[in-house]
Structures are given as structure tokens and as C-alpha cells.
Amino acid sequence: MTGGAPSVPTSAARLIRTVCVVGSGGREHALAVVLARTADVVVTPGNPGITGRSVEGHTITSVATPVEQIEADLYVIGPEVPLVDGLADRLRADGRLVFGPGADGAQLEGSKAFMKEMLAEAGIPTAQFGAFEEVGPALEFLRSLEAPWVVKTDGLAAGKGVLVTDSLAEAEADVMAKLSGDAFGSAGRRVVIEEGLTGPECSLLVLCDGQRLAALAPAQDFKRRDDDDLGPNTGGMGAFSPVPSVDDALVESLVAEAVAPLVVALRARGIDYRGVLYAGLMLTPSGPKVLEFNVRFGDPETQVVLPRYDGDLCALLAEVAAGALVTTPRFIPDPAVCVVLASEGYPEAPRTGDPIRGLDEAGALPGVTVLHAGTARGDEDDDGIITSGGRVLGVTALGGTLAEARTRAYAGVAAIDWPGMQHRTDIARDAAAEPSTPLLHVKAEAAP
Numbered sequence: 001m002t003g004g005a006p007s008v009p010t011s012a013a014r015l016i017r018t019v020c021v022v023g024s025g026g027r028e029h030a031l032a033v034v035l036a037r038t039a040d041v042v043v044t045p046g047n048p049g050i051t052g053r054s055v056e057g058h059t060i061t062s063v064a065t066p067v068e069q070i071e072a073d074l075y076v077i078g079p080e081v082p083l084v085d086g087l088a089d090r091l092r093a094d095g096r097l098v099f100g101p102g103a104d105g106a107q108l109e110g111s112k113a114f115m116k117e118m119l120a121e122a123g124i125p126t127a128q129f130g131a132f133e134e135v136g137p138a139l140e141f142l143r144s145l146e147a148p149w150v151v152k153t154d155g156l157a158a159g160k161g162v163l164v165t166d167s168l169a170e171a172e173a174d175v176m177a178k179l180s181g182d183a184f185g186s187a188g189r190r191v192v193i194e195e196g197l198t199g200p201e202c203s204l205l206v207l208c209d210g211q212r213l214a215a216l217a218p219a220q221d222f223k224r225r226d227d228d229d230l231g232p233n234t235g236g237m238g239a240f241s242p243v244p245s246v247d248d249a250l251v252e253s254l255v256a257e258a259v260a261p262l263v264v265a266l267r268a269r270g271i272d273y274r275g276v277l278y279a280g281l282m283l284t285p286s287g288p289k290v291l292e293f294n295v296r297f298g299d300p301e302t303q304v305v306l307p308r309y310d311g312d313l314c315a316l317l318a319e320v321a322a323g324a325l326v327t328t329p330r331f332i333p334d335p336a337v338c339v340v341l342a343s344e345g346y347p348e349a350p351r352t353g354d355p356i357r358g359l360d361e362a363g364a365l366p367g368v369t370v371l372h373a374g375t376a377r378g379d380e381d382d383d384g385i386i387t388s389g390g391r392v393l394g395v396t397a398l399g400g401t402l403a404e405a406r407t408r409a410y411a412g413v414a415a416i417d418w419p420g421m422q423h424r425t426d427i428a429r430d431a432a433a434e435p436s437t438p439l440l441h442v443k444a445e446a447a448p
Contacts, residue, residue, distance in 0.1 A: 018071070026302075029371040040059045047374075048062070075100075083296060086103035088103075089102045104270075122264065149166075151171055152194070153178055164196060197289055200245065202243060203301045204278075205276050218246045221238065221239040226424065236299055240405070276320075280292040309330075315327065334398045337428045339424070341391075341393040354419045356416065361416075367399055370396075374390060395413050409427070
């Protein structure tokens with residue numbers, strides 16, 4: 001593979017020998033693969049694809065054991081639901097070293113209304129918005145805005161609670177469906193309505209140890225299911241990193257304007273946030289604006305950012321968990337592209353139980369890693385792996401250029417098949433035609 005694998009510093013005094021990763025999706029698989037460069041990794045509940053041994057000889061194991069019963073030197077919580085439910089608080093109360101915010105900080109994702117309130121409190125640019133629990137005022141506010149209209153569930157909806165539309169009638173119907181509970185149950189009984197923003201999107205993952213910040217390499221994801229950003233919103237159909245249009249100066253500006261003020265506002269409320277802040281940004285004609293903050297590594301952004309990390313990820317996340325972030329994250333120059341393979345009917349009604357063919361063939365291709373998300377054990381070939389969710393696999397590839405990484409990723413996609421498999425064909429297409437930018441080297445800095 002062009003560019004080679006990331007180098008990993010060795011130390012006879014490594015403190016992190018075993019890491020427990022909580023989750024079962026593609027994000028957790030990507031975390032496990034990179035963490036296993038320097039430690040053994042146990043993933044709970046994991047999935048059949050999250051197993052094996054790293055090049056360095058460390059093991060990756062999926063188990064059904066509750067996280068509280070697993071002994072590890074570091075715990076990394078992947079999904080948002082256990083964070084909102086306070087899993088990090090319970091583990092810390094038991095004396096564990098945990099990467100992930102407590103329930104107070106996790107409300108940034110658990111409630112979009114709370115997140116918007118924090119943005120306003122911190123003075124961070126974002127879309128005009130209103131939060132509503134009653135249909136009448138919600139529709140009145142909606143009609144005061146110009147197209148496009150954005151309607152979001154307040155609570156967690158697995159990335160599928162957002163409608164962006166140019167049809168006022170569709171927006172009105174969505175508001176009524178959500179507030180009635182028909183669309184997303186209790187998660188939708190409060191809605192956030194926003195003005196639509198225009199411009200390219202950027203996903204920025206920023207580590208926070210409660211005070212100090214360090215940005216990871218930026219990525220761009222693709223939320224719409226179909227090519228050319230058509231079709232329904234999903235949890236993400238692919239991503240690439242780095243982003244040619246996002247250079248060092250812009251990253252530093254985004255951290256200073258969109259993330260550091262939020263950490264100050266959180267600390268003012270007594271919230272000691274230790275984990276990653278995922279900033280979803282729109283680079284509008286009037287300047288960058290925050291679309292959302294998530295409280296965990298993005299999916300599928302993690303699948304393209306972490307494979308490029310040049311260092312000991314276990315040690316880096318342990319520094320964050322301990323409130324002692326000193327390492328400057330660095331990345332290999334090789335770009336990464338991830339293409340998500342989804343089940344027929346995703347996201348509305350994904351079909352499951354289909355046997356997956358070609359996993360071994362895809363994984364054997366140069367630079368390609370197949371990351372499992374919605375898979376389960378079956379009785380067919382390819383080790384009996386079948387589909388068990390909407391987003392089933394993430395085919396990630398590294399290459400000497402973005403174009404090469406993209407070609408490799410789609411070669412992996414071509415090797416895999418199951419009935420009704422769907423994916424986008426335009427992931428990183430436009431960016432691969434743009435000139436590349438220098439590699440990011442962002443220093444850790446304290447929030448003011």
C-alpha cells in the first residue's frame with residue numbers, strides 16, 4: 001500500500017494493556033482495529049465481524065458480557081444511547097478510566113433543544129431555531145421561515161430523525177407526525193425547527209479532557225441515502241478524510257469559534273466533559289455555522305479518520321479520560337474513503353437475514369478493510385455472516401491519493417453482494433478531483 005502503515009511508538013512502560021469498547025457497529029469495529037495496534041481489545045456486545053488479531057499480535061474479541069463485568073485498563077463508549085443513560089458515570093463511580101462524557105454532557109446529543117440552548121449561551125453561530133411541544137406554535141414558527149425547512153426530533157433517533165425539505169406541506173406533516181408520537185415515539189414529542197442552511201458540510205472530531213482540546217483530521221460524510229444527495233436522511237452512507245477544502249487555518253478557526261466556547265459554557269455549568277465532541281458544521285456564505293454536536297465518534301467518520309491516526313490511540317484516549325491531554329494527534333498522509341453498504345429498505349424498513357457473499361475477497365484487496373456494523377451469525381457461506389441491520393458494512397480503503405483510496409474502496413464494494421444490497425456510487429467523487437491539502441498538525445490547546 002502506498003505510504004505504508006502508521007508508525008506506533010513503543011514503550012516498555014505501557015499502562016494500557018486491555019481496552020473495553022462498548023458498542024456493536026462499524027464505529028466500534030474501527031476503534032477496535034486501531035486500538036489493537038498497542039493493546040488487546042474486548043468489544044461488548046460487538047458483532048461476528050469484530051474479532052481477530054492485529055498485525056502487531058493483539059487480539060480483538062466480541063463478547064456478550066455486560067461492560068461492568070469486564071476488567072480493562074480503559075473503557076471507550078461508542079454509541080450515544082449508553083452515554084445519555086449515564087454509563088460513563090457508573091463506570092467512573094467504580095474507579096474505571098473512561099473515555100466518554102457523563103450523562104450531563106451527553107445531553108448535547110440527548111436533547112437537540114439543550115444543544116441549541118448551549119450554542120446560544122456560548123455565542124456559537126448556528127441556524128435560527130425554535131423548540132416546540134405543541135403543533136400550533138410549531139407550525140406558526142415553521143411558516144415564518146423560508147425554504148428549505150429543517151425539522152428534527154428533540155431526542156435520540158439513530159440519525160434518522162431529521163427532515164430537510166423544500167416542501168412546506170411535507171414539513172408541516174412531519175411536525176404533526178413527530179409531535180403526535182407516530183413517527184419517533186417519545187423522542188419526537190418535542191421538535192426543533194430550524195432555518196435551512198446552504199454550503200459544504202464538514203465533520204470535525206475534537207478531543208476534550210475537560211479543558212484542553214485537540215482536533216483530529218477533518219472528514220466529510222454523506223447523509224442522504226442516494227447519489228447526488230437525494231433520498232432520505234440516514235445515519236451516514238460514506239465518508240472520506242482529509243477534506244481538500246479544509247486546511248490547518250480553517251480547523252484552528254473552527255475549534256476556536258465553535259468548540260472552545262462550548263467547553264467554557266459546559267464548565268460554567270459544572271460539566272467536566274471528557275471524550276470527543278463531534279461538530280457537524282456547514283460552511284455557509286456568511287461563515288461557518290454549527291448544525292449539531294454529537295457526544296461520540298461519528299459513524300462513518302471514525303472509519304476514515306482513525307485508520308489514518310499515526311500513534312498510540314490507547315494512550316491518547318487514556319490522556320483524555322484522565323484529564324491530562326498532552327499528545328498532539330498526527331495522521332499519515334494517505335487519504336481514506338469509506339463506502340457504506342446498506343440493506344434493502346433502509347432506512348425506513350431494512351430487510352435482514354440475507355447471507356453476505358465476498359467478505360474474504362474484499363478484505364484481501366490492497367488497502368481495504370471491511371468493517372462490520374449490522375451483521376450476525378448465520379448458516380451460509382462466508383463464515384455464515386448475514387445481514388442484521390440497516391447499515392451492514394463499511395468498506396474502508398487507504399490510498400496514496402484520495403482517488404486511489406476511492407478506487408480501492410469501490411473495488412471492495414464490487415466483491416461483496418447480498419440480495420437487495422444498496423450503496424452510493426459517488427462517495428468522495430468530487431473531492432477526488434480537487435487538489436490535496438497539507439496534512440493537519442493541530443496542537444492541543446486549553447479552552448479559554
